Amino acid sequence: MREDPERLEFEIEASDGAARTGRLVTSHGPVATPAFVPLATKATVRSLSSAEVAELGYELVLGNTYHLMLSPGAERIAALGGLHEFMGWDRAIVTDSGGFQVFSLAHGNVADEIKGRRGQKPGGDQGSVLEISEEGVRFRSHIDGAERFIGPEESMQVQAALGSDIALVFDECTPFHADRDYTARSTERTHRWLDRCLAWHDENGPRRQAVFGIVQGGVHPDLRERSAQRVSETAIDGIAIGGTLGRDKPEMYGVLDMTTPHLPVEAPKHLLGIGEPDDLIEGVARGIDSFDCAVPTRLARHGMALAPLPEDRFRFNVRNAAHAEAAEPLVDGCTCATCRSHTRAYVHYLARAEELTGVRLLTLHNLAYTESLVACARDAIRAGRFQRYREAILAGSPPWDA
Amino acid sequence: MREDPERLEFEIEASDGAARTGRLVTSHGPVATPAFVPLATKATVRSLSSAEVAELGYELVLGNTYHLMLSPGAERIAALGGLHEFMGWDRAIVTDSGGFQVFSLAHGNVADEIKGRRGQKPGGDQGSVLEISEEGVRFRSHIDGAERFIGPEESMQVQAALGSDIALVFDECTPFHADRDYTARSTERTHRWLDRCLAWHDENGPRRQAVFGIVQGGVHPDLRERSAQRVSETAIDGIAIGGTLGRDKPEMYGVLDMTTPHLPVEAPKHLLGIGEPDDLIEGVARGIDSFDCAVPTRLARHGMALAPLPEDRFRFNVRNAAHAEAAEPLVDGCTCATCRSHTRAYVHYLARAEELTGVRLLTLHNLAYTESLVACARDAIRAGRFQRYREAILAGSPPWDA
Numbered sequence: 134m135r136e137d138p139e140r141l142e143f144e145i146e147a148s149d150g151a152a153r154t155g156r157l158v159t160s161h162g163p164v165a166t167p168a169f170v171p172l173a174t175k176a177t178v179r180s181l182s183s184a185e186v187a188e189l190g191y192e193l194v195l196g197n198t199y200h201l202m203l204s205p206g207a208e209r210i211a212a213l214g215g216l217h218e219f220m221g222w223d224r225a226i227v228t229d230s231g232g233f234q235v236f237s238l239a240h241g242n243v244a245d246e247i248k249g250r251r252g253q254k255p256g257g258d259q260g261s262v263l264e265i266s267e268e269g270v271r272f273r274s275h276i277d278g279a280e281r282f283i284g285p286e287e288s289m290q291v292q293a294a295l296g297s298d299i300a301l302v303f304d305e306c307t308p309f310h311a312d313r314d315y316t317a318r319s320t321e322r323t324h325r326w327l328d329r330c331l332a333w334h335d336e337n338g339p340r341r342q343a344v345f346g347i348v349q350g351g352v353h354p355d356l357r358e359r360s361a362q363r364v365s366e367t368a369i370d371g372i373a374i375g376g377t378l379g380r381d382k383p384e385m386y387g388v389l390d391m392t393t394p395h396l397p398v399e400a401p402k403h404l405l406g407i408g409e410p411d412d413l414i415e416g417v418a419r420g421i422d423s424f425d426c427a428v429p430t431r432l433a434r435h436g437m438a439l440a441p442l443p444e445d446r447f448r449f450n451v452r453n454a455a456h457a458e459a460a461e462p463l464v465d466g467c468t469c470a471t472c473r474s475h476t477r478a479y480v481h482y483l484a485r486a487e488e489l490t491g492v493r494l495l496t497l498h499n500l501a502y503t504e505s506l507v508a509c510a511r512d513a514i515r516a517g518r519f520q521r522y523r524e525a526i527l528a529g530s531p532p533w534d535a
Numbered sequence: 536m537r538e539d540p541e542r543l544e545f546e547i548e549a550s551d552g553a554a555r556t557g558r559l560v561t562s563h564g565p566v567a568t569p570a571f572v573p574l575a576t577k578a579t580v581r582s583l584s585s586a587e588v589a590e591l592g593y594e595l596v597l598g599n600t601y602h603l604m605l606s607p608g609a610e611r612i613a614a615l616g617g618l619h620e621f622m623g624w625d626r627a628i629v630t631d632s633g634g635f636q637v638f639s640l641a642h643g644n645v646a647d648e649i650k651g652r653r654g655q656k657p658g659g660d661q662g663s664v665l666e667i668s669e670e671g672v673r674f675r676s677h678i679d680g681a682e683r684f685i686g687p688e689e690s691m692q693v694q695a696a697l698g699s700d701i702a703l704v705f706d707e708c709t710p711f712h713a714d715r716d717y718t719a720r721s722t723e724r725t726h727r728w729l730d731r732c733l734a735w736h737d738e739n740g741p742r743r744q745a746v747f748g749i750v751q752g753g754v755h756p757d758l759r760e761r762s763a764q765r766v767s768e769t770a771i772d773g774i775a776i777g778g779t780l781g782r783d784k785p786e787m788y789g790v791l792d793m794t795t796p797h798l799p800v801e802a803p804k805h806l807l808g809i810g811e812p813d814d815l816i817e818g819v820a821r822g823i824d825s826f827d828c829a830v831p832t833r834l835a836r837h838g839m840a841l842a843p844l845p846e847d848r849f850r851f852n853v854r855n856a857a858h859a860e861a862a863e864p865l866v867d868g869c870t871c872a873t874c875r876s877h878t879r880a881y882v883h884y885l886a887r888a889e890e891l892t893g894v895r896l897l898t899l900h901n902l903a904y905t906e907s908l909v910a911c912a913r914d915a916i917r918a919g920r921f922q923r924y925r926e927a928i929l930a931g932s933p934p935w936d937a
Binding site for chain 1: 890
């Protein structure tokens with residue numbers, strides 16, 4: 134860890150067990166933690182304008198290096214003033230390294246696997262990996278079929294051109310089906326890539342861009358411990374936890390339990406790709422400070438609304454016939470723009486008719502609901518009642534009553 | 536014509552030649568005229584929330600009887616409080632009669648033909664017409680294949696259940712390829728249907744719902760004159776001009792010239808399905824008070840932005856490679872939310888990536904641009920300089936400089 138307030142400051146304001154609340158001060162302003170980070174994969178939180186994302190209370194979004202380097206290209210975004218200027222967002226941005234996406238091309242859709250959905254067909258057009266070596270990954274672009282290369286230096290260079298506030302180091306996201314030996318060797322290579330990322334960034338990176346290291350190690354306690362220590366020893370500004378988190382939620386929480394105790398308390402900790410309501414709460418309980426995840430926005434595109442329904446994975450399908458005549462809002466007591474103005478019956482109708490407005494209303498609700506979950510968690514930690522909050526959420530209370 | 540201020544008041548505030556500005560006072564508030572009326576075909580202006588449509592300055596939207604009667608059904612919307620309540624819109628609504636859509640099933644896509652694009656494949660799933668008779672039209676629903684019937688009484692009944700502020704009478708929208716004899720007989724039937732609509736509405740219609748008659752007659756001066764007189768003699772609250780308007784814009788303006796002189800000056804006049812920038816200006820010049828059209832919203836879904844480009848039908852394709860690196864807004868000087876915050880290059884990127892946000896940003900721009908066209912026309916009429924405004928727009932001036 135390094136401490137360099139010009140890049141990033143992390144202030145813990147209150148703790149309650151391992152959970153804590155504070156703020157991450159980036160070169161584009163502060164981010165209250167624990168924070169959920171909406172995906173702006175292609176320089177937009179799907180269906181929303183940047184102003185709306187800010188109105189929802191979000192202070193940090195995640196842009197995808199892989200997608201943006203292929204189209205429109207990092208050079209073009211840099212020429213247009215950087216990613217903040219390009220997408221009209223003046224708050225903080227974290228960029229991932231592209232590692233997750235290129236290795237998903239080789240290993241299958243890791244995100245689905247982590248969530249226990251192995252064997253699903255990957256969505257959309259896929260590129261393919263041509264070669265993985267110590268240098269990096271040669272792959273074929275899913276956009277134009279052109280051969281491309283990304284390694285630690287290339288990833289940091291793209292992220293420097295994008296001008297994100299927080300860059301993530303280039304890593305291999307090891308899949309669950311990789312054996313212990315592969316995972317061990319891959320994790321060591323990820324550590325060497327970490328050193329190369331930091332060396333490149335020290336020399337060439339934007340002065341005010343922070344860099345987060347990534348802990349790998351699969352589901353193996355010794356590999357996770359070793360990775361946690363190895364990453365913590367380097368001159369990073371924060372730590373992300375990546376790779377497979379197991380087959381199911383208990384295993385995911387187990388991986389967190391074998392990792393977080395080996396990380397410096399004072400380090401800001403990000404959990405990659407996780408964001409269902411119970412996972413947010415369990416992550417916060419283990420000292421995680423931020424989370425990014427496609428769940429709220431992706432569910433919206435499939436007609437699903439987040440709701441205090443622990444027995445149904447905290448969601449329901451508004452397209453179900455049961456909601457056709459429902460005059461109540463998506464979630465009683467929810468103060469989001471959708472629930473304030475519209476009935477379930479209306480959202481049901483729009484979602485069935487595949488109207489863009491339906492996706493939008495569900496996206497607004499799901500992101501408001503998720504922000505409410507973390508905002509109320511921050512309050513609960515500050516008030517020393519996080520354990521009660523956690524129990525209430527897991528028992529089916531809406532955040533504002535928990 | 537009837538005058539019944541409880542249903543509708545129309546106040547002409549200023550005239551300049553045949554052009555005039557005023558307000559239409561409906562049971563859901565006033566509408567400044569000349570007005571453009573965005574389509575809310577399926578109870579939403581595509582990709583926007585009702586609040587956004589109001590923020591754009593619109594006071595009247597058009598809901599489609601055909602679409603809403605098939606799904607979710609007029610009874611359901613009535614049970615949920617009517618169309619205003621259903622879509623969360625507390626300003627005025629006009630509903631069409633469903634005639635245009637069911638006759639399009641029989642005649643082909645009349646809208647395309649009017650615009651000189653005959654022979655295009657109709658978009659989307661199509662139902663089919665089983666029988667056209669004096670009673671009305673038997674057709675097969677494009678949604679579930681069920682046999683349905685709509686005639687004058689059914690149309691008015693649906694519109695009564697929707698609770699629109701202005702209902703349109705059930706008519707046959709005669710296509711351009713119909714011969715004079717067919718058009719004459721069809722127009723007479725439309726007149727008989729007008730009487731049946733008014734009879735049903737007098738007995739059963741909502742007390743505060745206004746009814747507009749529709750002038751037909753194809754491209755035939757004598758039929759248009761006869762229809763204009765016949766419609767004007769009945770107890771309607773306003774007049775819409777429907778049917779084919781010819782093969783091209785000069786013919787369209789010709790059909791207006793053979794129709795409007797035979798309508799009462801004091802009647803509010805709506806031109807159905809027309810809304811390209813030059814057509815709005817030419818319609819206003821001929822005394823038209825309101826227009827509805829899919830153009831601004833449909834163009835947005837195809838990556839097209841409205842702009843002061845008379846030589847290119849007032850539009851350009853933002854997906855063109857020429858815009859990939861353009862740091863300027865869609866239209867210089869435009870104060871819409873999109874142009875204030877985003878470059879052409881960003882909208883280009885989103886439109887090419889088929890991101891919903893791209894459709895949204897273009898919809899916001901196109902509707903803001905169109906509202907600006909009619910708002911500036913209102914100012915020009917009030918100031919007695921409409922002729923100069925018309926020339927400036929047709930010569931390529933943006934509305935705010937014309």
